[in-house]
Amino acid sequence: MLRYAIPLAAIAVIAAPASAAEIQIASQGPVVELSVSEVVRSAPDVAQIGAGVMTRASTAREALTQNSQAMDRIIARLRELGIAREDIQTSNFSVSPQYDYNQGTGEQVFQGYNVNNQVQVKLRDLPRAAEILDALVSVGANNIYGPNFMLEDDDAVEEQARAQAFARGQRMAEEYARMAGYSRVRLLEVSESVQNQGPIPQPAMVRSMDASESAPPIEPGQVGTGVNLTVKYEMTR
Template structure:
């Protein structure tokens, strides 16, 4: 597991500043620690959609429902658990032609449904996308690469952030020939970690497995610490 530490901004204050309402009334050192952990994804979540246009609303609905039912059955036959699949309700909308003159003309109905699948074995992602294509799914909305146990990596990033803050404080105190005192305040601000996302692909566009298996997810953490300066 590769660890990367990012050095961020820091502030040093030895004398309180009365101009600020929240200024501390004693000598102190304030630091911000950052931590990053880079990990390879081991799971994914993808959303696909089937869109059909028909002259008749019932035909459009039946066509879309048939594709979704076929895809769901194929997924479960391949071992995907039911709780790892979410399918949306049908969205049906009339389609009109707008001539330069005259009233809009109804030309049919557009129906669509979305299916979201959680993939616990990343090496099978392309197989499930192939199933979608074979079932009649015609749009990939998104593919998100994730890690199963993000908590352990978040904890590692947090420890890295704590060590980063401690190291900065110790270095500053030594540099200014001061003695570092007790921790006075800790503020924890966990960043929002974003998964690796691949969006909007046509189902006839084949995605190479290396495009996601070689990806890296960066998990970040941050902590703000204020130390007293010992007398």
């Protein structure tokens, strides 16, 4: 989530033409610009798990039929485990022809059609993450990734990180002012960006599993909500 810079002098302006130029704030003293980051860590309360099936057959119709049957089993199992329908969402679907290169003839040899279907599952009962993963494999899921832990509502920790970042930025500006022989600072501009940090798997971590593997232990750990501020202060006497 990104927020644009808001010059303080512009806050009182009720409306302005869309083509108005950016407001420049005049300053008499030196200006210090600082980048400040703060991260607040907390226990996650939800996780996202990706699960799906890749099937291959000689025709697209056959591959699709096999895939649809497998996905029906996966979704039905998730519902049996208490996952609400609104917490199951299709995230990817593709049908693609597959070829192998014949080094002897230099030709592309048709191998069939791949159908890939993925759903994104929101898990609200984190202690059951390993159970859910094991159940998905048991009913035929062969592409699984995650879990991606997060906070469903991070407004409170975001506000905490923002307050900490702003206070630290002001302390730093005042310290610079004292070192430069000035007594105070005047805030000119603030811009912000917010980042969620945690044990997030990369997309390339999608892996194939078979039913002989057992689900690994799952540890939610902590996730971080970070606020990055860029602040500009004028040094004053």
